[in-house]
Structures are given as structure tokens and as C-alpha cells.
Amino acid sequence: MFEVISIILVFGALVFFHELGHLVFAKRAGILCREFALGMGPKLSSFKRGETTYTLRLLPIGGFVRMAGEDPEVVKVNPGQEVGIQLEGGQITKIYTDRLKNYPQAEIISVENIDLDQKMFIEAYVDGELKRWKVHPQAIMVHQGQEVQIAPWNRQFGSKTIGQRAAAIFAGPAANFILAFILLTAMALSYGTPVNQPILGQISPGGPAEKAGLQQGDKIIRVNNKTVNTWEDIVAIVSKSPGEKVTFSLERNGKPMEISFVTETVDNVGKVGVYQPLSKDFMLSLKYGADTTWQFSTLIFKGLGMLVTGKVSMEELSGPVGIFNYTYEAAEKGVAMLLKWSAILSVNLGIMNLLPLPALDGGRLVFLFLEALRGRPVDPQKEGMVHFLGFAFLMLLILVITWNDIQRFFFS
Known part of the structure; x- marks a missing residue:
């Protein structure tokens, strides 16, 4: 069960951080991000926070951030079309495109002219007179019962500078490198990272070192009367002495000691059964x-x-x-x-x-x-x-x- 949960968490984290990179830098550039999705296909669940709907989808194969302007607008209002409008403070805040009888609070008009991209207005004849309404830049379009926030040109992907768009795109892969760094750093903090010091790490049970009485934390000064300054120095001498007697001159709790024992042979290489020291610094x-x-x-x-x-x-x-x-x-x-x-x-x-x-x-x-x-x-x-x-x-x-x-x- 742990293994199955691990697979879900690993792939979820990879996709989440990747798409989060896109989302953060797109929002910083002022791009309207309509949806942040994990997975593809039909929606399983969703919630909305601010301008963005966060969804979990059925197929666990990636994810996406739906930025305004990357794809053609799904809902369009054309001259001659009958719509319902809802006003707040003299501005249109909601536009109903169908099922108008379901929205008695809306004023029904036949659109004469419309610009929801640059100038943000709708014109229609009321009592024989052409009337213009200002459209709020965060107005909502209601189509088939679904609400979609409109995207003025300055909120669309294409309106941003090349640098801003490149940053929003590059941020996804960059987030994956950052995630790798975080995971590896967390692993090192939790389990320790190898250090190149002449100090004994974990002692293998039943190995030559344990039988000889060596202990974790012993500081090795010399091996076979050869001064050692790093862990690599110890490995170099021991590995060239398969099945031979070696002598470790060491310090334990500030006291000098000398221990001799015979190495074991593994693939013609000398081994003593000691791991490299680890640090959680x-x-x-x-x-x-x-x-x-x-x-x-x-x-x-x-x-x-x-x-x-x-x-x-x-x-x-x-x-x-x-x-x-x-x-x-x-x-x-x-x-x-x-x-x-x-x-x-x-x-x-x-x-x-x-x-x-x-x-x-x-x-x-x-x-x-x-x-x-x-x-x-x-x-x-x-x-x-x-x-x-x-x-x-x-x-x-x-x-x-x-x-x-x-x-x-x-x-x-």
C-alpha cells in the first residue's frame, strides 16, 4: 500500500510543482489564469480561489495551466445576438448568452456593437436610442450555466512582453529543478551526506571492523603507519590489501589507540565493513x-x-x-x-x-x-x-x- 501511495504522491508532486511554476510567473505578469489542473480528462473535483479554478482530473497524465489568450475564447458574443446584462455601479458585471429566461434579474438586449478585448463596451438600441455600457474588466460571461471571466487584451498571454511570456513558460521546468534540489537537500538533512573525513561511519554487523573492536566515530590517524587525512586515503590503502593484516592508529574520545585485524576480500578488493561518515550539517x-x-x-x-x-x-x-x-x-x-x-x-x-x-x-x-x-x-x-x-x-x-x-x- 505504501508503494502505491508513493507512486501517486511522487507523480502528483512532479506535475504540481511544474504547473505551479507556470502559474506563479503567469500571475506575476498579470495574465489571467482560468484553470490550474492536475491530470487530464473529465473533472473529478474543483474549487475556485480568486480568478483561478483548481481542478483534479481523471487521467493521471500531466496537468496544465489554462492562460487567457493561449486558446481561442470558447464563448463569443456577436452583433445581432440577444444577451442578458447585469449592471453594478453603471458597469456590466455579468453577460448571459443563453437560457435568458432563467435570469430574470438580467436586462435583455440585442447587441449592436461589442468590444470585450480593447475598449470594453457593449452597444444596443434601447427605445430607439443607441446606448453604450462600459464592461467591467473582470466581468463574468455565463454560458450554459457555466461562469467564465472575460479576458481583456492586457490580461491575455499575447499582450505581455517576450520576456514575461518566456519566464511564464520556463518557470515550469525550472520548478522541477528546484523540487529536485529540495528533495535531495531534505534527504541529506534527514539521513546525512557523506563527508571526506578520516572518521569511521556506521560499522557493519559481523564485519572485520566490528570483530576487531572499531567503533563509529573513531578518528583514524594512520593506516599501516601511513598518515591519512581523508576517507579516500583510508579506502585507497584498505582496498589494496585484500585478505591482509592492517593496523589502524586512531583516536577515541581523545585517547590514542592501535588496532590490527585482517581485511576480507570482495571481488579482489579489501573491505573492512565500515561506511563513510555522514553529516547532517x-x-x-x-x-x-x-x-x-x-x-x-x-x-x-x-x-x-x-x-x-x-x-x-x-x-x-x-x-x-x-x-x-x-x-x-x-x-x-x-x-x-x-x-x-x-x-x-x-x-x-x-x-x-x-x-x-x-x-x-x-x-x-x-x-x-x-x-x-x-x-x-x-x-x-x-x-x-x-x-x-x-x-x-x-x-x-x-x-x-x-x-x-x-x-x-x-x-x-
């Missing part, structure tokens, strides 16, 4: 979180390079089924391994989304870069088609990789 934990996030990023980029050059085949890639399986195995090995694996997944999600491919955040950043070079945006219809085709290709790729996963895990 805050600054060291921060450093471990940053360094390990960077190391994971480097490894993933190397893997992508190997995929491009053909050194890694498509059959070796893992999709959703494989990732679920590995997450389950990580949860079985304990919280520390689960945190580390979650950090790897978070870095991977951040990097994958930054690839310059259509339908991904990286592809959208490419179009913003082209806009900066050209001095004008790419035709929205052409950009939309590129993203649609890219999304279709990605779905096909996921299906192929998922089929490989199923064959590997269930039929091999």
Missing part, C-alpha cells in the same frame, strides 16, 4: 542538493546525446509503465531511495520539457525566440498546427515506448 546538505541536481542533469544530457548518436536504442527507453515500476521498486527500498528517485524524475521532467520540440515548453520558447528575431509573432494558426502535430507525434512515441515497457516487464 545544513550547509553541507544544501551543497549536496545542488551538486547532485547538477550531476543528475549532466547524466541525463549525456543519455540524450547517446540516444541521438544511436549508442542507446529506443527499446532501452522507459515510458509511463517503466517509470511506475521503477518508482514502486524505489519505494520498496525505503524513503531515502524514493526521495533520490523522485529527484531524478523531477530533473528528467524539467530537461525533457526544455527540449526544442513542438508541444513542449522548449518548443514554445523557440517560437518566442523567433518572434524576437523577426520583430513580430509567428502566425498563431501555423504555430498551433506545429504544436498539434508535435503533440500527436509525442503521443505516438509514448505509445511505442509503453508497448516496449509492457513487453519488457510482463512478457520477458
Whole structure:
């Protein structure tokens, strides 16, 4: 049960932080964010806070932030259309587009002219006279019983500077790197991070070190009369002495001691059954979180390079089924391994989304870069088609990789 809950929490956290990055920077830029969703497909539950509706959807395959202006407005009011309007302080605050008899509080008008984008007004004839009403910039459109806040041009994605739009897009992947750093730092604070000091860490039960009387915290001064200053110095001497007698000159509680014993041999390498010392120092934990996030990023980029050059085949890639399986195995090995694996997944999600491919955040950043070079945006219809085709290709790729996963895990 713990493993199943872990899978839900891990994937929920990865998507939540990614979309939260988009949401925070979009709101900072003044973009109207209509929905923050975890999952895809039909809604399971939702609540509204401020201008944004927060929803949980059925299919656990990603999430999204619905920003005004990224997609065409679903509800439009055209000249000649009959609508109901509701006024507050002389401004229109609600516009009813259908089922007008259900809203007796609304004034019914036949629209003559309308601008809900720039000038924010509606004109209609009342008693033979053309009358104009100002529309509140946060007015609500009611269509088929559903309320949708209108989006003036200055609240739409396209109205913002290239820098603001790029920040809103880049913030999603960036949040995944930040999440990885937080997870790794938390792991280091909870379980400790290795330090390169000549001090004994945990002693393995039944190993040569325990039998000889060595204790955790012993400070090693010399090994076989060779001065050691780091943990790596100890490992270098012991590993080259398989099955041989070694002498540790050490300090325990300020008292000098000398203990001799025989190492054991594992794959022709000398072992004594002692782990590297760990520290829960805050600054060291921060450093471990940053360094390990960077190391994971480097490894993933190397893997992508190997995929491009053909050194890694498509059959070796893992999709959703494989990732679920590995997450389950990580949860079985304990919280520390689960945190580390979650950090790897978070870095991977951040990097994958930054690839310059259509339908991904990286592809959208490419179009913003082209806009900066050209001095004008790419035709929205052409950009939309590129993203649609890219999304279709990605779905096909996921299906192929998922089929490989199923064959590997269930039929091999």
C-alpha cells in the first residue's frame, strides 16, 4: 500500500510543482489564469480561489495551466445576438448568452456593437436610442450555466512582453529543478551526506571492523603507519590489501589507540565493513542538493546525446509503465531511495520539457525566440498546427515506448 501511495504522491508532486511554476510567473505578469489542473480528462473535483479554478482530473497524465489568450475564447458574443446584462455601479458585471429566461434579474438586449478585448463596451438600441455600457474588466460571461471571466487584451498571454511570456513558460521546468534540489537537500538533512573525513561511519554487523573492536566515530590517524587525512586515503590503502593484516592508529574520545585485524576480500578488493561518515550539517546538505541536481542533469544530457548518436536504442527507453515500476521498486527500498528517485524524475521532467520540440515548453520558447528575431509573432494558426502535430507525434512515441515497457516487464 505504501508503494502505491508513493507512486501517486511522487507523480502528483512532479506535475504540481511544474504547473505551479507556470502559474506563479503567469500571475506575476498579470495574465489571467482560468484553470490550474492536475491530470487530464473529465473533472473529478474543483474549487475556485480568486480568478483561478483548481481542478483534479481523471487521467493521471500531466496537468496544465489554462492562460487567457493561449486558446481561442470558447464563448463569443456577436452583433445581432440577444444577451442578458447585469449592471453594478453603471458597469456590466455579468453577460448571459443563453437560457435568458432563467435570469430574470438580467436586462435583455440585442447587441449592436461589442468590444470585450480593447475598449470594453457593449452597444444596443434601447427605445430607439443607441446606448453604450462600459464592461467591467473582470466581468463574468455565463454560458450554459457555466461562469467564465472575460479576458481583456492586457490580461491575455499575447499582450505581455517576450520576456514575461518566456519566464511564464520556463518557470515550469525550472520548478522541477528546484523540487529536485529540495528533495535531495531534505534527504541529506534527514539521513546525512557523506563527508571526506578520516572518521569511521556506521560499522557493519559481523564485519572485520566490528570483530576487531572499531567503533563509529573513531578518528583514524594512520593506516599501516601511513598518515591519512581523508576517507579516500583510508579506502585507497584498505582496498589494496585484500585478505591482509592492517593496523589502524586512531583516536577515541581523545585517547590514542592501535588496532590490527585482517581485511576480507570482495571481488579482489579489501573491505573492512565500515561506511563513510555522514553529516547532517545544513550547509553541507544544501551543497549536496545542488551538486547532485547538477550531476543528475549532466547524466541525463549525456543519455540524450547517446540516444541521438544511436549508442542507446529506443527499446532501452522507459515510458509511463517503466517509470511506475521503477518508482514502486524505489519505494520498496525505503524513503531515502524514493526521495533520490523522485529527484531524478523531477530533473528528467524539467530537461525533457526544455527540449526544442513542438508541444513542449522548449518548443514554445523557440517560437518566442523567433518572434524576437523577426520583430513580430509567428502566425498563431501555423504555430498551433506545429504544436498539434508535435503533440500527436509525442503521443505516438509514448505509445511505442509503453508497448516496449509492457513487453519488457510482463512478457520477458
